[in-house]
Structures are given as C-alpha cells and as structure tokens.
Amino acid sequence: MxxxxxxxxxxxxxxxxxxxxxxxxxxxxxxxxxxxxxxxxxxxxxxxxxxxxxxxxxxxxxxxxxxxxxxxxxxxxxxxxxxxxxADDEHTDWRVVGMLVALFLVHVFLIIPAGWPVAATVLFSGSAVVLGAKPWWRAIVIGLLLALVLQASFAGGLGVSLPAGPLLEGVSFLRG
Amino acid sequence: MDSFFALMEGFGTALQPQYLFLALVGVFVGTAVGVLPGIGPAMTVALLLPLTYSLDPTGAFIMFAGIYYGGMYGGSTTSILLNTPGESASIITALEGNRMAKAGRGTAALATAAIGSFVAGTFATVGLTFVAPIAAEWAVKLGPVDYVALMILAFLTVGALLGSSIARGLASLSLGLFIGLIGVDQISGQQRFTFGVPVLGDGIDVVLVAVGLFAVGEALYVGSRLRKGPVEVVPISKGWRNWMTREELRLSWKPWLRGTAIGFPIGTIPAGGADVSTFLSYAAEKKLAKGERKEQFGHGAIEGVAGPESANNAAAAGVLVPLLTLGLPTSATAAIMLVVFQQYNIDPGPQLFSGNAALVWALIASLYIGNLMLLVLNLPLVGLWVRVLQIPRHYLYAGILTFAALGAFAVNRIPADVMILLVIGVIGFFMRRVGYPIAPMVVAMILGPMFEAQLRRALSISQGDPVTLVQSPFAVFVYAALGLVFALSLWLKRRERETEEVLEHLEDDELVSTDERSVRS
Amino acid sequence: MTVVVGYVPNELGEAALSAAIDEARRRGCDLVAVNTTRADRLVDPRYAQDAQAEALESRLEASGVPYAVRRFTSTELAADDVLTAATEVGAELIVIGLRHRSPVGKLLMGSTAQSVLLDAECSVLAVKLPRRR
Incomplete structure (x- = not known):
C-alpha cells in the first residue's frame, strides 16, 4: 500500500x-x-x-x-x-484515542501538584501501555528515566525550569 | 559581489565550533527523525521549538536549518530500505529505490540519493545566495497594499493547493484565521473571541497550534489506527567499492542536474511544495530515457531515484527564498520556521537582509555546511538508521506526546497552555480523519494577524477607500500572477495524478507479493 | 515428547537450533521451532523473514527430525509464546539462546531468556555463544 x-x-x-x-x-x-x-x-x-x-x-x-x-x-x-x-484497513480504535486524551488531561492537572517529572512519567508510560507496550513495568521504568533526564537537562542545561514537585523538590539538579 | 563578502562573513560565523556543533546536531537529529516513521520535518521542527528558549537566534537557526535539510534527506533512506514512504515527496524514491534495493543495488540507490541531494542542495543554495538578496532589495520598496496582495496570494495558494480538495483547504485556512483572531486586537485594544477567559487574552501562542496540530494530532491519529506487522528491510551490501558503478554514475549525473533545475523554481513558487517537483522530475526522466533504459523504469531505474531526490532537495531550498525575502511560508515546515523567527521577534521579509544581515548569511552558510555534513554522515551511518527503525511504535508515539506537552508547558509555564494544546490536538485528529489539510491552518494562523495589520494600514493611508488595494502596479501584478499560479498548479496536479496512475499500474505486481507475505505470517 | 526451541534468525538462534536438533535426535522426539513478532515496529530483526523461514525449514528438513515451525504475529511477548507452545505440546525440553548482558542493559531491556527460565514447567537448555576473542 x-x-x-x-x-x-x-x-x-x-x-x-x-x-x-x-x-x-x-x-x-x-x-x-x-x-x-x-x-x-x-x-x-x-x-x-x-x-x-x-x-x-x-x-x-x-x-x-x-x-x-x-x-x-x-x-x-x-x-x-x-x-x-x-493501517489503511484498520478501523478507528476510539478506546485508544479516549485513553490518550484522558491521560493527557491527567497530565495537565498533575503538573503543578505532583511536579513535571511525575506528570510526564504518567503521560509517557500510560500512553505507551495504551499503545501496546509490554510488560507494563518496563514502560514505567523508561518513562521515569526519560522524565528525569528531560527535567535535569531542561533545568540544568537549557535554563527552562520545570516544577520539580514535592517529591523531588530537594534534588538540586532537578531545579532550574 | 556584496553578497559574496556577506556570505564569507556568514561562513566565518557558521564555522565557529559551537555553531558547527549545532549544525551537526541539527542534521543528525533531522535525519534520525526523518528516518523515523510518521515524523515529518514539520513535526520535528515543531517539537524542537522549546529549544529556542535557550539558544541564541543564530545558533537556533543553524540548528533548524540542519534539521530542515536532514529531515528531507532521512525520508529517502526509509523509502529505499522499506518501500513505505511517509511523505508524498518520497513516493517515487520508494518505488524505484526499493526495486533497486531488492535487486541488490540498494547501496547504489542510497548513494545516488545522497549525492543527488548534495548536488541539488548545494546548487539550490547557490541559487538562494544570489536570488534572495536581489529579491529582498526589490521587496523593500513594497508598501502595505503590496503585502496585502502577497498574503492573499499565500493564503489562496496554500489553502487551495495543499491537499486534495479546495473547499477543505479553505475551511482549514479559515479555522487558522479564526484562531489568529482570538485575543486582544493589537490596534484598537479590544477583546475578540476570548470568551472572558483570561488565558485567551494574549491570544493562543502559535507554538501551541503548531505542536498541537502536527504532533498531538498526528499521535492521536496514528494511535487510532496503529499499523500492525513488521516490514522487511532490504539488506545493504557493505563496502565503499560497492557504492556506485561507473555506469550508474554516468546515468545519475544528468538527472541530478535536471532535478535541481526542476525543483528549485517550483520550491520558490507557492504551488504545493516539494512533492510536485518529484513527480515532474520523474516524468521528465522517464520521457528522456532511451531504449533499454526506458524499460528499466518501474523495475529499479537509477535515474528515477536520482532525479526526484535531487528535485526534492532543491525545492526545499527554493522554499526558503519567499520565506526569507518576503516572510511568506509556502509549506508547512516553512510556516514553522517562520514561528522560530517570531520567537526571536524577527520578522522575516525584506528588512531581514538589511536589519539582520549577519544572522541571515550565517544561516545560508550553514546550509552549505549542513549539506556537506549530510553527505558525509549518511552513507556510513545507514546501519544506525536501520536501528532507529527498530524503535517500537508505542514508545515512539508516547515520546511524541510527552515532548509536545513539554514544549507547550515551556511556553509560559502554565498548565492551561497544555490544555489548549490538547484541544488543538483533538481538532487536528479530526481534521486528519476527515481529510482536511493541516498546513493551511498553521500558515493562516501565523499570517492572519500580519495580514490584518497590513490591510488596516493600507486602508488608513487611503482613508478607507478599498480601491487602493488594486492601485499599486505590483499588487495588480500579484493578482494576475495568482491566476497564473492557479492555472499552472492545476496543470501540475493533473500531471502528478497521471504519474500516480502510471505508478499504480506498476505497483500491481508488487502488491501481490505483499499480500502473500501477510497471509503467511 | 517434544523439544521446543525459541528461534531467532541470527548466530545465536542458529546455535540454539543446532543444540535443539541434537537434543531431539538424542531423545528421539520431535521438534517445534517458535518464532514470533509483536509487530510493533517497522523493523524486527528477531522475526524471520520469508527467505529466512525457508532456510529454517530446509535445515530442519535436512536434519531428519520430525518438526513443526510456529511463526506468527503475536500480541504476547516472545517468552510467553515459547512457553505457551511448550505447554500445548507438552514439551520435555525448551532450548533458548542466551546473550551476554550487562546489569544495566538487563534492567532496561528485560529478558526473554529470563522469563522462560523462571516460568518454564520443564527443563530449559540455555545455549551460549563462545565469547569473541
């Protein structure tokens, strides 16, 4: 095709x-x-x-x-x-779209109270599992690592501070 | 001669180590993402917009130029190896290139694409070097009336010609104009369509629209219809000696030059972007081929890879001419490059060459450098690009969503922006489902406010007399050209369709084997 | 009784296949080769392409051992496919290839071999390639 x-x-x-x-x-x-x-x-x-x-x-x-x-x-x-x-022949999977949108909403409302790394982990790992990642715990490990790397590089390297959140507030390299 | 010295100064800037590094990062990231399935250059540039918050303008432009050229390039690698073109500009490469690869000449296909892209990119950049300053010098003389005419030209061509249906293109355009209206009117200070929501008072940031439509919309759309099933990669023979035979080189060099000559002018006019030029180049090569070579078309003709790939890259450089001299984006990627300029409060347009000469020339110099880097990087790294193809889709699209959310949040650091991003992403999802082109919406959202400002300026000079809009000879010329561009584009589209029909016939036997495979697996 | 082998079209997979053929011969039982993909990426080098599958069959044919090849697109992980096949045929032995891995790589990538070793209901033969000098 x-x-x-x-x-x-x-x-x-x-x-x-x-x-x-x-x-x-x-x-x-x-x-x-x-x-x-x-x-x-x-x-x-x-x-x-x-x-x-x-x-x-x-x-x-x-x-x-x-x-x-x-x-x-x-x-x-x-x-x-x-x-x-x-896929040209596949029918629309509304469940997946709905779940992705829901995860995105959760992410929006988690950024401030839980911090960006947590919110991003939820978004990444959740989307990956919804899209078919297996086993689920590996998606979470990868999501967490990605979120921390992004948080650290944006706070440290690029000077854009993202809210670290209550859990990670004390970690110096995660703050901008 | 002035532009020659300015270019040399540009090289002086672009060759500084930190800028060389950024150019390298740019072409590397651009190619990697171009190779990746489903991510086009427009989405790449959109996703990387947050980087503009920390880079200086020159560095940012050098990097984005690298991404722009790299992304064009990466697509050809995928299509030769996999026969699944992502952008329509790669359809031809997929057809002939993949046949070549199956016949054991994959390395030659990759090599002719790489060298052709380099040749075309370099010649087209030379073209840009000489055409752009002249165009800019002449564009300085334009008044608001002329700009109104130019923007109407851009609106109508982008809206009507990108995509398959004129009505849907114009609807997409109008949606973009509407989003551009939201917020406080810059001239009168009145609120428009803010629904009393304070966040909307400043208008919707163009980054949110670009990222929402291109990244979130795409991820949702792909998620809704995720393809299942791996594709066969064609094994590539290793070794330098195997790259191209003397015969293949002899067959390639003319299509490279012809492709450049076809691609560059088409890129400069708003006629629907790079893919038209690839079809034209393919048709030209097929017509010019003689005897035995003509038979070869459809069975892996190297001319059919060399020509269209060159045309594709030359058109990509051509697109930069109206962008840099007039501030008019003629493709989705160019529209997002325009956003990059706006992030730094730089208006691309005639003033760019006088006001920000150092920046522009460094950008153009880095195009030469990026091209050379692509040539050096790509062939030896084919193995790496194949590894990139092994990234599972669920991680890929989860990553796109995460990066998009990050980019939206970084604009003002308020979660409400991420919310707006989601809303726009959902709109983008539905637009893809029902076949509306995305690019006109982004272009309209960016140009809309500029259009309104110029229109009001023009009318206040004439004290409200609309006749002024057709009194400038240049504006009249533009409106005439608009008619011409439409006629030309419709002709081009027909040619494109004809070529596609020929291609479909060629593909019939290919499809049989694909079906067999999917049944068995 | 049956020997089940998790087949991957590379050097290690061939080594595992050789060991599995030897075992099947020695035990005088038949052989089931399992090769699946989750089809979640554009390129999956661990899934045998048509030509490779044909090579696999002809190799099994030449070995003289009664055999079956299970090659399909699965929604499960490769380890689960091997284990399912083993349970279905009542395997007495599972043969898999075992790669060298650093602890960090292990943490990130998980391991098909590990799940097979832990969850199998029969003996498992783990085949290793000699370390390259």
Missing part, C-alpha cells in the same frame, strides 16, 4: 464524521459572525476597525463549511490521511 491518494470507494452510507466536522465549521462561522457584532468598535478607529476581519473570517468559515457539506453530499468524500504507521 504505497500510494497515498487512491480514491477510496465510499462504503459507509452516511459520513457522520465528515458532515459533523463540516457542520462544526459552519457553526463556528455563524458564531463568529454573531459575536463579531458585539466587539467594541471604537469610534475613532478610522477606516477599518477590529470587527471587519472577524466578519470576513466568519463568512469564510460558513461558506467553506457549506462547500464541504455540499461536496460530501454529492459524493466527493474526504480522504483520511495516510502514513507510515497508519
């Missing part, structure tokens, strides 16, 4: 995802058009105020979104991207 732009036969009958995304684009455009009116336009703003481009962009969103909807309904389907690691 080496070509990237083959036409795919439209097998699924209703392209929910495609219509959904295009609908989202239209909705965002409508929202932009409505909200653009409530942007304060200073009277002294001269010829072109802060509202003009929002109106333009809102219009462009609506029009391009509608154009995609029309194209999809006429059978011109969008084509999912190809890649070296993407």
């Amino acid at each position: 080496t070509t990237t732009r083959q036409e795919r036969p439209a097998e699924r009958t209703v392209p929910v995802g495609e219509l959904g995304f295009a609908g989202g684009v239209v909705a965002l455009g409508v929202f932009a058009l409505v909200r653009a009116g409530s942007i304060n336009e200073p009277l002294t703003a001269g010829s072109m105020g802060p509202r003009a481009l929002p109106y333009l962009v809102g219009g462009a969103l609506v029009l391009s979104g509608l154009a995609v909807v029309a194209a999809v309904l006429r059978g011109h389907r969008g084509e999912a991207e190809h890649g070296e690691d993407v």
Whole structure:
C-alpha cells in the first residue's frame, strides 16, 4: 500500500464524521459572525476597525463549511490521511484515542501538584501501555528515566525550569 | 559581489565550533527523525521549538536549518530500505529505490540519493545566495497594499493547493484565521473571541497550534489506527567499492542536474511544495530515457531515484527564498520556521537582509555546511538508521506526546497552555480523519494577524477607500500572477495524478507479493 | 515428547537450533521451532523473514527430525509464546539462546531468556555463544 491518494470507494452510507466536522465549521462561522457584532468598535478607529476581519473570517468559515457539506453530499468524500504507521484497513480504535486524551488531561492537572517529572512519567508510560507496550513495568521504568533526564537537562542545561514537585523538590539538579 | 563578502562573513560565523556543533546536531537529529516513521520535518521542527528558549537566534537557526535539510534527506533512506514512504515527496524514491534495493543495488540507490541531494542542495543554495538578496532589495520598496496582495496570494495558494480538495483547504485556512483572531486586537485594544477567559487574552501562542496540530494530532491519529506487522528491510551490501558503478554514475549525473533545475523554481513558487517537483522530475526522466533504459523504469531505474531526490532537495531550498525575502511560508515546515523567527521577534521579509544581515548569511552558510555534513554522515551511518527503525511504535508515539506537552508547558509555564494544546490536538485528529489539510491552518494562523495589520494600514493611508488595494502596479501584478499560479498548479496536479496512475499500474505486481507475505505470517 | 526451541534468525538462534536438533535426535522426539513478532515496529530483526523461514525449514528438513515451525504475529511477548507452545505440546525440553548482558542493559531491556527460565514447567537448555576473542 504505497500510494497515498487512491480514491477510496465510499462504503459507509452516511459520513457522520465528515458532515459533523463540516457542520462544526459552519457553526463556528455563524458564531463568529454573531459575536463579531458585539466587539467594541471604537469610534475613532478610522477606516477599518477590529470587527471587519472577524466578519470576513466568519463568512469564510460558513461558506467553506457549506462547500464541504455540499461536496460530501454529492459524493466527493474526504480522504483520511495516510502514513507510515497508519493501517489503511484498520478501523478507528476510539478506546485508544479516549485513553490518550484522558491521560493527557491527567497530565495537565498533575503538573503543578505532583511536579513535571511525575506528570510526564504518567503521560509517557500510560500512553505507551495504551499503545501496546509490554510488560507494563518496563514502560514505567523508561518513562521515569526519560522524565528525569528531560527535567535535569531542561533545568540544568537549557535554563527552562520545570516544577520539580514535592517529591523531588530537594534534588538540586532537578531545579532550574 | 556584496553578497559574496556577506556570505564569507556568514561562513566565518557558521564555522565557529559551537555553531558547527549545532549544525551537526541539527542534521543528525533531522535525519534520525526523518528516518523515523510518521515524523515529518514539520513535526520535528515543531517539537524542537522549546529549544529556542535557550539558544541564541543564530545558533537556533543553524540548528533548524540542519534539521530542515536532514529531515528531507532521512525520508529517502526509509523509502529505499522499506518501500513505505511517509511523505508524498518520497513516493517515487520508494518505488524505484526499493526495486533497486531488492535487486541488490540498494547501496547504489542510497548513494545516488545522497549525492543527488548534495548536488541539488548545494546548487539550490547557490541559487538562494544570489536570488534572495536581489529579491529582498526589490521587496523593500513594497508598501502595505503590496503585502496585502502577497498574503492573499499565500493564503489562496496554500489553502487551495495543499491537499486534495479546495473547499477543505479553505475551511482549514479559515479555522487558522479564526484562531489568529482570538485575543486582544493589537490596534484598537479590544477583546475578540476570548470568551472572558483570561488565558485567551494574549491570544493562543502559535507554538501551541503548531505542536498541537502536527504532533498531538498526528499521535492521536496514528494511535487510532496503529499499523500492525513488521516490514522487511532490504539488506545493504557493505563496502565503499560497492557504492556506485561507473555506469550508474554516468546515468545519475544528468538527472541530478535536471532535478535541481526542476525543483528549485517550483520550491520558490507557492504551488504545493516539494512533492510536485518529484513527480515532474520523474516524468521528465522517464520521457528522456532511451531504449533499454526506458524499460528499466518501474523495475529499479537509477535515474528515477536520482532525479526526484535531487528535485526534492532543491525545492526545499527554493522554499526558503519567499520565506526569507518576503516572510511568506509556502509549506508547512516553512510556516514553522517562520514561528522560530517570531520567537526571536524577527520578522522575516525584506528588512531581514538589511536589519539582520549577519544572522541571515550565517544561516545560508550553514546550509552549505549542513549539506556537506549530510553527505558525509549518511552513507556510513545507514546501519544506525536501520536501528532507529527498530524503535517500537508505542514508545515512539508516547515520546511524541510527552515532548509536545513539554514544549507547550515551556511556553509560559502554565498548565492551561497544555490544555489548549490538547484541544488543538483533538481538532487536528479530526481534521486528519476527515481529510482536511493541516498546513493551511498553521500558515493562516501565523499570517492572519500580519495580514490584518497590513490591510488596516493600507486602508488608513487611503482613508478607507478599498480601491487602493488594486492601485499599486505590483499588487495588480500579484493578482494576475495568482491566476497564473492557479492555472499552472492545476496543470501540475493533473500531471502528478497521471504519474500516480502510471505508478499504480506498476505497483500491481508488487502488491501481490505483499499480500502473500501477510497471509503467511 | 517434544523439544521446543525459541528461534531467532541470527548466530545465536542458529546455535540454539543446532543444540535443539541434537537434543531431539538424542531423545528421539520431535521438534517445534517458535518464532514470533509483536509487530510493533517497522523493523524486527528477531522475526524471520520469508527467505529466512525457508532456510529454517530446509535445515530442519535436512536434519531428519520430525518438526513443526510456529511463526506468527503475536500480541504476547516472545517468552510467553515459547512457553505457551511448550505447554500445548507438552514439551520435555525448551532450548533458548542466551546473550551476554550487562546489569544495566538487563534492567532496561528485560529478558526473554529470563522469563522462560523462571516460568518454564520443564527443563530449559540455555545455549551460549563462545565469547569473541
């Protein structure tokens, strides 16, 4: 499977995802058009105020979104991207996507209370296991090592301090 | 002659040990990541953006230039060894190069790709050296009206021509423009689309958008449809003597030069990036081949590797001309290079050559150096690149997510940025699923605010009269050129499709053996 | 009864295979060669490619020992595949290759050989290559 732009036969009958995304684009455009009116336009703003481009962009969103909807309904389907690691025939594994997003959320909320190294270990090891790493403890060991190396090199070498967190606060080379 | 002395001074800077080291790191990292499956040059540069927080501008640009050239290069190694092209620019190399490798001439394929990339990269950099200052000198005279025209050109070409459907490209473009609007308007100080959230007041950092779309979106997308099954690597014969026979060299040198001549000009115009040039070069080589050699196409013709690989690299250098002289990115990677400039508050454009001459010339000098390093590094290190291919996918993509989160957090050191990164990443995931091109969104997000500023400046000079926008002769010329570029690009796209159809026919017999293998294993 | 060998297409794997053939002959039983991949990377040098698998079969054929080759894509670790195969055929001996490893490498990479040694329900023959001089 080496070509990237083959036409795919439209097998699924209703392209929910495609219509959904295009609908989202239209909705965002409508929202932009409505909200653009409530942007304060200073009277002294001269010829072109802060509202003009929002109106333009809102219009462009609506029009391009509608154009995609029309194209999809006429059978011109969008084509999912190809890649070296993407299987052409596999169906979408929503569980994996959901778990990855969840891990990312946990990471966001762990950075400050637990420190960056811990949060990064959770993100790396968790994602690796979700994506199929075995055995799980090896993923954790590698994640922890990676997080500590990054923490140390960013704090020490690059001068970007990441919060070390309560567990590792005392370790001098992990602080910026 | 001025530019010659300036270039020599650039070499003086770039040859300092610390910059040489950064260039070496750049080409090494660039090639390694280029070899890695699923990571393109755009994602590499995006993921390494945090480094700009600690490097000086010159060092950062030298390193990013190395990554840029290295990434272009690494892709060809993978496609010759594995027959799984990542970027569309490598499809041709995959086809002919992999056949050559299977016929036992893998080393020759790698060598002709390496030397061709070097030749093309060097000639194209020479082209850049002479064209860029002239273009910049002329670009200084441009007014806001002309910039408005140029940006409309960039928007429409990038939006409509990158990707398979014009409507989706324009939707992606509009989404990028919308994100660019979020925050406080720079001129009037009014809040726009901030939803009352303080974090959004300063706008969304462009680093978050670039990393979110290119890294997080990609990792989520690959995670959702992870490929299973190892691929066969073609064994490469060792030894210097085996690299290229005299005959293969004789067949290669003309395609190298032709590829350069095709690639560089195509890179400079916003016509859809490097992959178009590879298809054109392949078609040209096939047409020019005579008799027996013509039969060889589709069965491992060395001209079919030499030409497109050279065209690919020459186009990569060509892309830098509009980026450095006008500040216009014409590819996704160029867009992220533009972000690197913005991180240092440097506006690429005509002022770059007068205001930051030392930096630009050091950057151009380092392109020469990086090219030479790539040639020296790559052939002996093929074994190492094959080892890189053994990294398990789960660690690879977990690492991409972690680096992306790190980069987002390092922007302002607030977790809210990582949250925004995730949201943009999810958008990028859905865009990939339903076939929207990513690059227009990033380009629009970067150029949008600049576009608005120039447009308002132009209109306030004319006191609100929109006719001003078509009164400058240059702007009129640009709008005419826009029409021309569209016509030309549509023609190029058709040629590309035709070549692809030919390729598909060639691939049919290949597919049979692949299927057999997967059934048996 | 059966001898199970964990086969890898390299020098060590060939050594393990030789030892396994000898054992099978001596014990007068048949031989099962196991070679699997988790298919989680682009290149897995420990998985026999088609040509290598053919070479393996012809070598087994020439040995005269009754044999079977289990070569497939697995979701489990290689060690578990070998152990599963051993349990299924009721193996009396498992033959594996054992590499030289530093303690740090051991910690990071884990070891297929170690899990087989620890978890096997029958005897295990660990084959080593002579250290290179």
